Amino acid sequence: MATLEEAKEIVKIAYEKKEDKGGKPYIEHLYAVMEKMPADDEQLKIIAVLHDLVEDFPETYTFEGLQEKFSEDIVNSLKALTRKKSKNEKKSEDENYWDYIRRVADNDIAIEVKLADLSHNSARKRIPSPTSRDEARWVRYAKATEYLNTVKGFKANHSRLDLTKPPYKYILNRLLFGVVREDYVEFCRTLVLILESASKSVCGSAIV
Numbered sequence: 001m002a003t004l005e006e007a008k009e010i011v012k013i014a015y016e017k018k019e020d021k022g023g024k025p026y027i028e029h030l031y032a033v034m035e036k037m038p039a040d041d042e043q044l045k046i047i048a049v050l051h052d053l054v055e056d057f058p059e060t061y062t063f064e065g066l067q068e069k070f071s072e073d074i075v076n077s078l079k080a081l082t083r084k085k086s087k088n089e090k091k092s093e094d095e096n097y098w099d100y101i102r103r104v105a106d107n108d109i110a111i112e113v114k115l116a117d118l119s120h121n122s123a124r125k126r127i128p129s130p131t132s133r134d135e136a137r138w139v140r141y142a143k144a145t146e147y148l149n150t151v152k153g154f155k156a157n158h159s160r161l162d163l164t165k166p167p168y169k170y171i172l173n174r175l176l177f178g179v180v181r182e183d184y185v186e187f188c189r190t191l192v193l194i195l196e197s198a199s200k201s202v203c204g205s206a207i208v
Protein backbone atom coordinates (compact mmCIF):
# COMPACT_ATOMS: atom_id res chain seq x y z
CA MET A 1 0.00 0.00 0.00
CA ALA A 2 1.15 3.54 -0.77
CA THR A 3 2.38 5.75 2.06
CA LEU A 4 1.50 9.28 3.16
CA GLU A 5 4.59 10.59 1.40
CA GLU A 6 3.40 9.03 -1.85
CA ALA A 7 -0.04 10.60 -1.38
CA LYS A 8 1.59 13.99 -0.82
CA GLU A 9 3.62 13.54 -3.99
CA ILE A 10 0.42 12.84 -5.95
CA VAL A 11 -1.26 16.06 -4.84
CA LYS A 12 1.96 18.03 -5.26
CA ILE A 13 1.89 17.17 -8.96
CA ALA A 14 -1.89 17.45 -9.39
CA TYR A 15 -2.27 20.83 -7.68
CA GLU A 16 0.91 22.44 -8.91
CA LYS A 17 -0.93 25.33 -10.60
CA LYS A 18 -4.27 25.35 -8.74
CA GLU A 19 -5.15 28.21 -6.36
CA ASP A 20 -7.86 28.49 -3.72
CA LYS A 21 -10.56 31.20 -3.57
CA GLY A 22 -8.13 33.49 -1.77
CA GLY A 23 -5.47 33.17 -4.45
CA LYS A 24 -3.13 30.97 -2.42
CA PRO A 25 -1.72 27.60 -3.55
CA TYR A 26 -4.54 25.07 -3.13
CA ILE A 27 -2.15 22.49 -1.75
CA GLU A 28 -1.88 24.59 1.42
CA HIS A 29 -5.53 23.77 2.10
CA LEU A 30 -4.92 20.04 1.66
CA TYR A 31 -1.96 20.13 4.03
CA ALA A 32 -3.94 22.19 6.55
CA VAL A 33 -6.72 19.58 6.63
CA MET A 34 -4.10 16.83 6.89
CA GLU A 35 -2.48 18.53 9.90
CA LYS A 36 -5.81 18.53 11.73
CA MET A 37 -5.75 14.73 11.78
CA PRO A 38 -4.20 12.81 14.72
CA ALA A 39 -0.41 12.74 14.40
CA ASP A 40 -0.22 8.95 14.66
CA ASP A 41 -3.03 8.13 12.19
CA GLU A 42 -1.45 7.85 8.73
CA GLN A 43 -4.65 6.54 7.15
CA LEU A 44 -6.60 9.63 8.17
CA LYS A 45 -3.80 11.88 6.97
CA ILE A 46 -3.75 10.13 3.57
CA ILE A 47 -7.52 10.56 3.20
CA ALA A 48 -7.27 14.20 4.24
CA VAL A 49 -4.56 15.08 1.73
CA LEU A 50 -6.39 13.25 -1.09
CA HIS A 51 -9.94 14.31 -0.20
CA ASP A 52 -10.47 16.67 -3.17
CA LEU A 53 -8.40 14.84 -5.78
CA VAL A 54 -11.01 12.89 -7.77
CA GLU A 55 -13.56 15.72 -7.56
CA ASP A 56 -11.06 18.26 -8.90
CA PHE A 57 -9.39 16.04 -11.53
CA PRO A 58 -11.90 13.33 -12.53
CA GLU A 59 -10.31 12.79 -15.93
CA THR A 60 -6.87 12.18 -14.46
CA TYR A 61 -7.56 10.44 -11.14
CA THR A 62 -10.20 7.79 -10.51
CA PHE A 63 -11.18 5.64 -7.55
CA GLU A 64 -10.23 2.57 -9.57
CA GLY A 65 -6.75 3.98 -10.10
CA LEU A 66 -6.36 4.94 -6.45
CA GLN A 67 -7.45 1.47 -5.37
CA GLU A 68 -4.32 0.09 -7.00
CA LYS A 69 -2.25 2.02 -4.46
CA PHE A 70 -4.44 2.56 -1.41
CA SER A 71 -6.58 0.36 0.84
CA GLU A 72 -10.29 -0.23 0.37
CA ASP A 73 -11.10 1.76 3.54
CA ILE A 74 -9.20 4.77 2.21
CA VAL A 75 -10.87 4.63 -1.21
CA ASN A 76 -14.35 4.16 0.30
CA SER A 77 -13.80 7.19 2.51
CA LEU A 78 -12.65 9.21 -0.50
CA LYS A 79 -15.80 8.18 -2.36
CA ALA A 80 -17.90 9.50 0.52
CA LEU A 81 -15.95 12.77 0.52
CA THR A 82 -16.24 13.33 -3.21
CA ARG A 83 -19.21 15.36 -4.36
CA LYS A 84 -20.64 14.03 -7.62
CA LYS A 85 -20.33 16.47 -10.49
CA SER A 86 -22.27 16.63 -13.74
CA LYS A 87 -20.31 15.43 -16.76
CA ASN A 88 -21.75 18.23 -18.92
CA GLU A 89 -20.30 20.93 -16.62
CA LYS A 90 -23.72 22.28 -15.60
CA LYS A 91 -23.42 23.14 -11.92
CA SER A 92 -27.19 22.96 -11.56
CA GLU A 93 -26.93 19.22 -12.24
CA ASP A 94 -24.19 18.61 -9.66
CA GLU A 95 -25.09 16.50 -6.64
CA ASN A 96 -27.19 18.54 -4.21
CA TYR A 97 -24.93 19.81 -1.43
CA TRP A 98 -27.09 18.41 1.36
CA ASP A 99 -27.41 15.03 -0.35
CA TYR A 100 -23.61 15.03 -0.45
CA ILE A 101 -23.25 15.93 3.24
CA ARG A 102 -25.81 13.22 4.06
CA ARG A 103 -23.59 10.67 2.27
CA VAL A 104 -20.58 11.85 4.25
CA ALA A 105 -22.54 11.18 7.45
CA ASP A 106 -22.67 7.45 6.68
CA ASN A 107 -18.88 7.12 6.85
CA ASP A 108 -17.29 7.75 10.25
CA ILE A 109 -13.82 8.37 8.80
CA ALA A 110 -15.22 10.77 6.20
CA ILE A 111 -16.97 12.73 8.96
CA GLU A 112 -13.65 13.43 10.68
CA VAL A 113 -11.98 14.64 7.49
CA LYS A 114 -14.98 16.68 6.35
CA LEU A 115 -15.20 18.47 9.69
CA ALA A 116 -11.54 19.44 9.35
CA ASP A 117 -12.16 20.51 5.75
CA LEU A 118 -15.14 22.66 6.76
CA SER A 119 -13.17 24.19 9.61
CA HIS A 120 -10.35 25.33 7.35
CA ASN A 121 -12.74 26.48 4.61
CA SER A 122 -14.57 28.58 7.19
CA ALA A 123 -11.46 30.56 8.15
CA ARG A 124 -12.35 34.10 7.08
CA LYS A 125 -8.74 35.21 6.96
CA ARG A 126 -8.29 33.06 3.84
CA ILE A 127 -10.43 35.53 1.85
CA PRO A 128 -9.41 39.16 2.56
CA SER A 129 -12.38 40.69 0.68
CA PRO A 130 -15.34 38.33 0.99
CA THR A 131 -18.36 38.67 -1.28
CA SER A 132 -22.00 37.88 -0.54
CA ARG A 133 -21.42 34.47 -2.11
CA ASP A 134 -18.59 33.83 0.33
CA GLU A 135 -20.84 34.83 3.24
CA ALA A 136 -23.59 32.49 2.01
CA ARG A 137 -21.08 29.68 1.66
CA TRP A 138 -19.84 30.20 5.23
CA VAL A 139 -23.41 29.97 6.50
CA ARG A 140 -23.81 26.69 4.64
CA TYR A 141 -20.51 25.41 6.05
CA ALA A 142 -21.66 26.26 9.58
CA LYS A 143 -24.86 24.25 9.10
CA ALA A 144 -22.94 21.31 7.62
CA THR A 145 -20.57 21.40 10.60
CA GLU A 146 -23.51 21.48 13.01
CA TYR A 147 -25.07 18.49 11.28
CA LEU A 148 -21.93 16.34 11.15
CA ASN A 149 -21.13 17.09 14.79
CA THR A 150 -24.70 16.13 15.69
CA VAL A 151 -24.33 12.87 13.76
CA LYS A 152 -20.97 12.19 15.39
CA GLY A 153 -22.47 12.69 18.85
CA PHE A 154 -25.55 10.61 18.05
CA LYS A 155 -23.45 7.72 16.79
CA ALA A 156 -21.24 7.85 19.88
CA ASN A 157 -24.30 7.64 22.15
CA HIS A 158 -26.15 4.99 20.10
CA SER A 159 -23.36 2.71 18.92
CA ARG A 160 -25.59 -0.37 19.02
CA LEU A 161 -28.06 0.94 16.46
CA ASP A 162 -27.68 -0.16 12.85
CA LEU A 163 -28.36 3.10 11.03
CA THR A 164 -28.36 1.39 7.63
CA LYS A 165 -31.53 -0.65 8.25
CA PRO A 166 -35.16 0.03 9.29
CA PRO A 167 -36.41 1.37 11.61
CA TYR A 168 -33.27 3.44 12.23
CA LYS A 169 -32.09 4.16 8.67
CA TYR A 170 -34.00 7.45 8.49
CA ILE A 171 -32.65 8.93 11.71
CA LEU A 172 -29.72 10.68 10.05
CA ASN A 173 -32.12 12.13 7.46
CA ARG A 174 -34.25 13.57 10.25
CA LEU A 175 -31.20 15.04 11.96
CA LEU A 176 -30.28 16.76 8.70
CA PHE A 177 -33.79 18.16 8.23
CA GLY A 178 -33.59 19.63 11.72
CA VAL A 179 -30.53 21.62 10.66
CA VAL A 180 -31.75 22.83 7.24
CA ARG A 181 -35.50 23.15 7.98
CA GLU A 182 -35.36 26.94 8.24
CA ASP A 183 -33.95 27.12 4.69
CA TYR A 184 -37.06 25.38 3.39
CA VAL A 185 -39.34 27.58 5.50
CA GLU A 186 -37.69 30.72 4.10
CA PHE A 187 -37.97 29.33 0.56
CA CYS A 188 -41.70 28.75 1.09
CA ARG A 189 -42.21 32.30 2.39
CA THR A 190 -40.39 33.74 -0.62
CA LEU A 191 -42.31 31.56 -3.06
CA VAL A 192 -45.65 32.59 -1.54
CA LEU A 193 -44.75 36.28 -1.87
CA ILE A 194 -43.77 35.82 -5.52
CA LEU A 195 -46.95 33.91 -6.36
CA GLU A 196 -49.18 36.41 -4.51
CA SER A 197 -47.57 39.31 -6.36
CA ALA A 198 -47.92 37.57 -9.73
CA SER A 199 -51.53 36.47 -9.16
CA LYS A 200 -52.87 39.92 -8.22
CA SER A 201 -52.62 41.16 -11.79
CA VAL A 202 -54.72 38.21 -12.94
CA CYS A 203 -57.11 37.72 -10.08
CA GLY A 204 -57.19 40.05 -7.11
CA SER A 205 -58.99 37.49 -4.96
CA ALA A 206 -56.58 34.63 -5.65
CA ILE A 207 -55.44 32.73 -2.58
CA VAL A 208 -51.95 31.17 -2.51
